[in-house]
Structures are given as C-alpha cells and as structure tokens.
Amino acid sequence: MFEKWTYKLNESMTIEQLLREKWMVSRKAIHEMRMAKSITNLSGEPLRWNEPLPPGTELTFHLPDASSSYIPEEECKLTIIFEDEHCLVVSKPKGMPTHPNAPNETGTAMNEVMAYIKNYGGEYAEHAHRLDSGTSGLLLIAKHPIAKGVFDRMLEEKKIVRTYEAEVKGQLKKDEGTVNAAIGRDRHHPTRRRVSPSGQNAITHFRKIKVLKDSTIVHVTLETGRTHQIRVHMSHIGHPIIGDTLYGGPAQPDGYRLHAFKLEFIHPFTGKHLVIEDMKKQ
Structure with missing residues (x-):
C-alpha cells in the first residue's frame, strides 16, 4: 500500500546510525535495504550510508516487498481511529481475538485488518501489541517491517503509554x-x-x-x-x-x-506527539 515514504532528519547522522542506533532495525533488514539500495534522496539517487547527513535532509525509503500471512476477511468492519503511511490504530470489539492462533484461523482483528490493507493494495500488517479477547479498545498496527521493529522497541522501553x-x-x-x-x-x-x-x-x-x-x-x-x-x-x-x-x-x-481507550506516544517517523483516544466501548 505504501511502498515509498520520506523521512526528514532532525539531527546530523549517517543512514547507518539512523537505522542501527535510533530505530534499532535488525541486521538482516539493514543488509537487505543496503543491497536493494532502498534509501535515496528526493531525486531517487542512492546515498552513502556512512556519510554524515545534515539536519533537514529528506530521505526516501523504497521498502523491499513484505507480506503477512493473515487470511483476509471479505471486508473490514473494524473502526479505523487513526492512520498514516506507517501505522494504523483500530478499535477492537469485545469478544474478538487480536490474532489467529492457528494458520487457517479467521475471525480475529488481524484478519479484518488484512482485508482493509489488501483493499488498498497492501500486503503487510502486524500488531504491535495485543488485547485479550474480552478486552475492547485501541490496537496499534504496523504497516511496514521497520515500523513493526520500532514499535516493538518503544513498547519495551515504555515509550508507548x-x-x-x-x-x-x-x-x-x-x-x-x-x-x-x-x-x-x-x-x-x-x-x-x-x-x-x-x-x-x-x-x-x-x-x-x-x-x-x-x-x-x-x-x-x-x-x-x-x-x-x-x-x-x-x-x-x-x-x-x-x-x-x-x-x-x-x-x-x-x-x-x-x-x-488511549494510546500516547511520540511518532517515531514524524516526531508528532500523538494522543489517540476511543471512549466508545464496543
């Protein structure tokens, strides 16, 4: 769905530092992006990964293809509370599992999310955390593998409230x-x-x-x-x-x-302070 997106550096750093130190992207993913020349300037020209770039530099990410294995429902009936090119926040109703526990299982929030993603031409969606089946409310979904890794780390470091x-x-x-x-x-x-x-x-x-x-x-x-x-x-x-x-x-x-009912965090890719709320109990 969003194979290409841009990111503006707010401080001087190399691409290697951005991926490895700031976002803590896995070695395998970094290697794949380097081999695919996935990061360019706005004109599409490849950049040197170990060369410090000045603040304000805009990077364009052309991500390698990634897909998720959830079987999509015919349509997504979940309420979409927030969306941008990196993530999706949906409202999960009470009684619905977050994700399948078997390969062919359906009827979960991720099956519905995948219906929404595929409707817009996407192939990838992974939940950053989970809610018990009997718990309703906000569920944060990563829309590309880098976002998934960054949100996982933010949860570990208690940066998502x-x-x-x-x-x-x-x-x-x-x-x-x-x-x-x-x-x-x-x-x-x-x-x-x-x-x-x-x-x-x-x-x-x-x-x-x-x-x-x-x-x-x-x-x-x-x-x-x-x-x-x-x-x-x-x-x-x-x-x-x-x-x-x-x-x-x-x-x-x-x-x-x-x-x-509430998720609060600094968006790792836009720098915006997000407070996402949904008081409606489903």
Whole structure:
C-alpha cells in the first residue's frame, strides 16, 4: 500500500546510525535495504550510508516487498481511529481475538485488518501489541517491517503509554496507587495467571475516576505488558473487574468491563506527539 515514504532528519547522522542506533532495525533488514539500495534522496539517487547527513535532509525509503500471512476477511468492519503511511490504530470489539492462533484461523482483528490493507493494495500488517479477547479498545498496527521493529522497541522501553478504563468490584479507598507484583502461570489452570514471586516483573498504575454503589471506575496504565496483567493485579488488591469470573469478579452477561481507550506516544517517523483516544466501548 505504501511502498515509498520520506523521512526528514532532525539531527546530523549517517543512514547507518539512523537505522542501527535510533530505530534499532535488525541486521538482516539493514543488509537487505543496503543491497536493494532502498534509501535515496528526493531525486531517487542512492546515498552513502556512512556519510554524515545534515539536519533537514529528506530521505526516501523504497521498502523491499513484505507480506503477512493473515487470511483476509471479505471486508473490514473494524473502526479505523487513526492512520498514516506507517501505522494504523483500530478499535477492537469485545469478544474478538487480536490474532489467529492457528494458520487457517479467521475471525480475529488481524484478519479484518488484512482485508482493509489488501483493499488498498497492501500486503503487510502486524500488531504491535495485543488485547485479550474480552478486552475492547485501541490496537496499534504496523504497516511496514521497520515500523513493526520500532514499535516493538518503544513498547519495551515504555515509550508507548496505554491507558485502560475498568469497572472493578467494591469501592476503592485510595485515589490512586501502583501494583508491583510479578505474574506467572497458574499451575492449576490452563489459561489463568497469578501473582507469583517466580513470575515476570509486572507494574500497574491505577487512578480512581468515579465511585458507584457497588463498584468503582478506574483508569489504569501499564508499565509492563504481561498476559492478563490488569485483571490479575486488580484481583490481587481485592477489586476484580466486574464480569471477570476467571479472577473472582461477579458475573455479567456482557463479559468483563475493560476497555483500552488511549494510546500516547511520540511518532517515531514524524516526531508528532500523538494522543489517540476511543471512549466508545464496543
């Protein structure tokens, strides 16, 4: 869909430094781009990769062909919240998996995204993070392999802030707080996770928004991205999410109430500070 795009340097550096140090592109991808002479000036002339370029230099990227293996649905019914030539942000409804778990599986958000991508002549789309099937909200999609690698690194370095809204059982006394408790697998259940000293480091911040009769609305941000992290941590402090029966929440016919409503980050290719929101729960 977007085989060519431009990037303006905001400081003096070589192409090698931009790819390897700033964006941390893999050695294999850098080698492929070098062999294909994928980076030129605006006139289409190849540039020396180890020659420092002045601030303001505009580079044109002609990316090698890349494709994703998701089977496209007949049409994309997801709401597109944001799009540019590097990424796509969609709103995933509750009850839909983020991605297939088997080669021929369909009915996931990525199958729908691929329908949208192919409709515009593209072949590549990969999710930068994932949402549990029962969680609705914003999903960040990379539209080319360089973006995928950069977004992966930004998530690892906590440069993409993800904020969720949840309704939890009971009335929280604290206005805000942090849960710092490692999460591991529950040996007694195939899908459940639990707080465990031997698990992976997990940090969740929460802030009270509204107190209801028997529950509390909270906004939650993640420092780490462990499986079921918000669900495990809120249950751990005695306030499981309403509808989340797996972690002790009271049953609800519409499932558990957790919605990813905001993504905030500095766009790695445009430098713009993006705050993308979707308060509509699907």
